Amino acid sequence: MASETVLLAHGSGGRLTHELVRDLFFRHLSNPLLEVQDDAAVWSVAAAGPSRLALTTDSYVVSPIFFPGGDIGKLAVCGTVNDLAMVGAEPLYLTAGFIIEEGLPLADLERVVASMADACREAGVRIVAGDTKVVDRGKADRLFINTAGVGRVPSGVNISGANARPGDSVILSGRIGEHGLAVMSLREGIEFSFPLVSDCAPLNGLVSEILKSEGRVHCLRDPTRGGLATTLNEIAGQSRAGIEIQESLVPVSEGVRAACEMLGLDPLYAANEGRLVAVVAPEGEDAVLEAMQRHPLGREAGVIGRVSSSHPGRVVLETAYGGRRILDMLSGAQLPRIC
Amino acid sequence: MASETVLLAHGSGGRLTHELVRDLFFRHLSNPLLEVQDDAAVWSVAAAGPSRLALTTDSYVVSPIFFPGGDIGKLAVCGTVNDLAMVGAEPLYLTAGFIIEEGLPLADLERVVASMADACREAGVRIVAGDTKVVDRGKADRLFINTAGVGRVPSGVNISGANARPGDSVILSGRIGEHGLAVMSLREGIEFSFPLVSDCAPLNGLVSEILKSEGRVHCLRDPTRGGLATTLNEIAGQSRAGIEIQESLVPVSEGVRAACEMLGLDPLYAANEGRLVAVVAPEGEDAVLEAMQRHPLGREAGVIGRVSSSHPGRVVLETAYGGRRILDMLSGAQLPRIC
Numbered sequence: 001m002a003s004e005t006v007l008l009a010h011g012s013g014g015r016l017t018h019e020l021v022r023d024l025f026f027r028h029l030s031n032p033l034l035e036v037q038d039d040a041a042v043w044s045v046a047a048a049g050p051s052r053l054a055l056t057t058d059s060y061v062v063s064p065i066f067f068p069g070g071d072i073g074k075l076a077v078c079g080t081v082n083d084l085a086m087v088g089a090e091p092l093y094l095t096a097g098f099i100i101e102e103g104l105p106l107a108d109l110e111r112v113v114a115s116m117a118d119a120c121r122e123a124g125v126r127i128v129a130g131d132t133k134v135v136d137r138g139k140a141d142r143l144f145i146n147t148a149g150v151g152r153v154p155s156g157v158n159i160s161g162a163n164a165r166p167g168d169s170v171i172l173s174g175r176i177g178e179h180g181l182a183v184m185s186l187r188e189g190i191e192f193s194f195p196l197v198s199d200c201a202p203l204n205g206l207v208s209e210i211l212k213s214e215g216r217v218h219c220l221r222d223p224t225r226g227g228l229a230t231t232l233n234e235i236a237g238q239s240r241a242g243i244e245i246q247e248s249l250v251p252v253s254e255g256v257r258a259a260c261e262m263l264g265l266d267p268l269y270a271a272n273e274g275r276l277v278a279v280v281a282p283e284g285e286d287a288v289l290e291a292m293q294r295h296p297l298g299r300e301a302g303v304i305g306r307v308s309s310s311h312p313g314r315v316v317l318e319t320a321y322g323g324r325r326i327l328d329m330l331s332g333a334q335l336p337r338i339c
Numbered sequence: 340m341a342s343e344t345v346l347l348a349h350g351s352g353g354r355l356t357h358e359l360v361r362d363l364f365f366r367h368l369s370n371p372l373l374e375v376q377d378d379a380a381v382w383s384v385a386a387a388g389p390s391r392l393a394l395t396t397d398s399y400v401v402s403p404i405f406f407p408g409g410d411i412g413k414l415a416v417c418g419t420v421n422d423l424a425m426v427g428a429e430p431l432y433l434t435a436g437f438i439i440e441e442g443l444p445l446a447d448l449e450r451v452v453a454s455m456a457d458a459c460r461e462a463g464v465r466i467v468a469g470d471t472k473v474v475d476r477g478k479a480d481r482l483f484i485n486t487a488g489v490g491r492v493p494s495g496v497n498i499s500g501a502n503a504r505p506g507d508s509v510i511l512s513g514r515i516g517e518h519g520l521a522v523m524s525l526r527e528g529i530e531f532s533f534p535l536v537s538d539c540a541p542l543n544g545l546v547s548e549i550l551k552s553e554g555r556v557h558c559l560r561d562p563t564r565g566g567l568a569t570t571l572n573e574i575a576g577q578s579r580a581g582i583e584i585q586e587s588l589v590p591v592s593e594g595v596r597a598a599c600e601m602l603g604l605d606p607l608y609a610a611n612e613g614r615l616v617a618v619v620a621p622e623g624e625d626a627v628l629e630a631m632q633r634h635p636l637g638r639e640a641g642v643i644g645r646v647s648s649s650h651p652g653r654v655v656l657e658t659a660y661g662g663r664r665i666l667d668m669l670s671g672a673q674l675p676r677i678c
Contacts, residue, residue, distance in 0.1 A: 007672070013564025014608075014669025037577060038499050039425035039560060040395035042492055045384055053392075056379035057434035057487055058470045063478075086378035095396035097485045099438070129487075131397045135676060139402075139480040146436045148396055148468075148487030153381055160377050221378060225352025238376060269353075330353025333346070337474060 006104045011134030024110055025130060028117040033093070033128040041093065041128035051155070054089035056080060057148035063337045065112065065143050067183045069198030070273070072145055073112035075339060077119035077127075078202045078273060079224065080149040085207040086220045086276070088159040089151030094120070095129040097146040102137045112143065123202035125149070157211060163218035164239035166309035169285040171278040173206065173292060174199070174300040175251040176228050180270030180335050181259040190262060194255030201274030206297045213291035215284025222276045225339055226330040227269040231277055232315045233329040243315045245305035245327065268317075269330045271338045279307060345443045350473030363449055364469060367456040372432070372467040380432065380467035390494070393428035395419060396487035402676045404451065404482050406522045408537030409612075411484055412451035414678060416458035416466075417541045417612060418563065419488040424543040425559045425615070427498040427550060428490030433459070434468040436485040441476045451482065462541035464488070496550060502557035503578035505648035508624040510617040512545065512631060513538070513639040514590040515567050519609030519674050520598040529601060533594030540613030545636045552630035554623025561615045564678055565669040566608040570616055571654045572668040582654045584644035584666065607656075608669045610677045618646060 009016040026035065033041040045051065058079045065072040077094065084091045096116065100109065120126060127147075182196040203222060210217055219239070223231035228250065236243045252260075252267045260267050274297060280288045285303065292298030317327040348355040365374065372380040384390065397418045404411040416433065423430045435455065439448065459466060466486075517538040524535050542561060549556055558578070562570035567589065575582045591599075591606045599606050613636060619627045624642065631637030656666040 008675045009670070009672035011564075011675070012669055012672040013610075014569050014671070015667075016670070016672075017565075018668065036499065036501070037573070038501075039422040040393040040428060040488075040490070042391050042393045042426055042428070044391050052381050052383050053489075054379040054381045055432055055434060055487075055489055056468045057436050057485070059436035059438050059472045059485060061438060061472045061474050061479075083378040087381055089379060089381070093394055095394060095487045097396045097398035097436075097487075099398050099400060099483055099485075129395045131485075133398045133400045133483075133676075134672075135400050135402075135480060135483075138477070140400075140483075141474060141478040144438055144472075144479075144483065146396070146398060146438075146470075146485035146487075148394075148434045148436075148485075149379075150392075150394055150489060151379070160375065162375070162377075225350075226356075230353050234376075271352075328354075329357065330351055331348070331355070332353070333348035333351040333355075333473075336347045336350070337472075 004106055006100045006102060006106060006109060006134055008102050008134050008136060011132055017132060020132060025113060028113045029127045031126045052153040054084050054087050054151045054153055056083040059144060059146040060339055061144050061337050062183060062339050063141060064186060067186050067198055069182055070200040071112055071115050072143060073116035074119045074200055075273060076145040076147045077116050078200050080147040081123045081125060081202045081204055082222045084149050084151035085204040086222055088157035088211060089153045091123060091125045091149055091151045091204050093128045094125055094147050094149045096127050097131040099140055099144040100134045101140040101142050102134055104142055123204055159217055159220050161219050161221060161235045161238035164235050164241045164279045164307045166241055166307050167282050168218055168279045168307040169282055169303050170243060170305040171280060171288060171301055172304045173276045173298045175253050176272055176275060177252060177256040177267035177270035179273040180338050181256045183338055184263060184335055185259050192255055192258055194258060196255045196259060199272055199274035201297055203276050206295045209291045209295045210278060210288055213287040215288035216281040217278055219279035220276055223272050225271050227271060229268040229327050230330045235279060236315050237313050240312045242308040242311040243305060244308050246318045248320045249302060249304040251300055271335060343445055345439045345441060345445060345448060345473055347441050347473050350471055356471060364452060367452045368466045370465045391492040393423050393426050393490045393492055395422040398483060398485040399678055400483050400676050401522060401678050402480060403525060406525050406537055408521055409539035410451055410454050411482060412455035413458045413539055414612060415484040415486045416455050417539050419486040420462045420464060420541045420543055421561045423488050423490035424546040425561055427496035428492045430462060430464045430488055430490045430543050432467045432489050433464055434487045435466050436470040438479055438483040439473045440479040440481050441473055443481055462543055498556055498559050500558050500560060500574045500577035503574050503580045503618045503646045504557060505580055505646050506621050507557055507618045507646040508621050508642050509582060509644040510619060510627060510640055511643045512615045512637045514592050515611055515614060516591060516595040516606035516609035518612040519677050520595045522677055523602060523674055524598050531594055531597055533597060535594045535598060538611055538613035540636055542615050545634045548630045548634045549617060549627055552626040554627035555620040556617055558618035559615055562611045564610050566610060568607040568666045569669045575654050576652050579651045581647040581650040582644060583647050585657045587659045588641060588643040590639055610674060
């Protein structure tokens, strides 16, 4: 009888590896480029003038691997799709590297891979190359996944964390902290009357709508690990500009607020996996907002602040009570293994 | 005082992550694309007609992470460079994802990253995107690295494991099993009078020489996990052709032979990280051999067998004693965590 769990031999590169690839990975992720089974996938780039490509990677070590609203597989696809989208690239192809702890039920692996296939369909990307390693029991924690991705940057698009200019509007696509608190509450075994569900989603569709609008987008970034506060600090640092945010304009659900209070966390530092920050030229603010609000993932989009010429490199938060304080980058490890 | 080991907070995405990136990763891997620090690296593709790109990935979980002839970092760069080279692609850009166990000495991490930088220089590639995750002590084994790579396939190059044709020559670039037995002997604490040193090396330079020769190359593959026997089976399977190999023509060093005997292993299944198999049209055999032998990594290159029209999908070994047997793909896990 075939094994019901992952064995060390599944990572040997020999017969069991090939069977796992054929019977599990190909069954869910099948596409012509993947099935060639050479050492690398090869595709043709059309020669319609010079073009720009984007390349990114992330590893995923979230614990637990299944959580409300997603799992490590969905996260691994969405996270890399989103990193491509944040430079304005249309995601084309992904790679997937699996590091599996011996003993992981094959049914769990299959559930994760099926979820990756769903996320790929939703985002319109394909996994064209992969790798499977197995380490002995106790030498990893169930499953780690790395994805890398290649995308194409449409001509005329020039988006970077370094492009924020004083006067620009800072737009946030929706409520924050849902992913971080959903995972954290599950891990800590805390239940709330408000259901906490990860916001994990591919953002390339939303970005495509933003780029089609009349608005001029300077920066896009998804506030994942480190949360909104860290992302804003990155933009302020790269652009050498100040950012001023009004706390009352940053949407936080009652569930996240309650969970943050109980766990002693700040939603401004909690991870998101389906939200984005857009820094746009002020005259295009309305156009971008309208485009975002028409998209299911941007319905709650709103302006949360502005780029300023004072305090370059710093983020200043105007609190709900009218005070002002420096909003620093995350220090310490508020939410380990959140993605 | 700054920590001397990796902390969970180094993977938080916040201040310590940024410091680690700036003070360690950038110091060794610095290049303009990496330093942009957006969510993805962006580069321009020249528009000199249509072109083909290649994409691949591998994760590395080798244990121990330092071994004679290399370390997990060199392996991670060479492995992905080699996977690109095996479809005839010139490697361009790599990504690197680090999964670090809390408590890893920063000096060890730095040694690995410096070694990656050396391997990148040797191969002529750059790491343009990266990611760092830290998991709690006991949830990983020191350090795992994933690399993905993008390369450009020169026009006219058409190399695939599916292209072997009856009559083709099977060329091997050098002695086998050096990597697998170097790591395995170290792990088992066995010392030999013959020094065992991993063959880990970037093969793109050797492939470039092969492609410049008059010979017509049908397949290239590096016999890593699963060894030469598994690689030949992959080619036979993809090409639906038979392969006949003469054991006496396959070079094995005295050190590898002795270590294999002591450990009960077969060099034909032992991992290599700097060897390649080339399947070439018979009329180009001499040209390819000469090109390989002129290169430092191909000095010992020789023909080890031939593609045949009989027993399609199978590899047959003619033993040193004149017997013939089916050489199957690796089954079981002869050498876990060898790469």
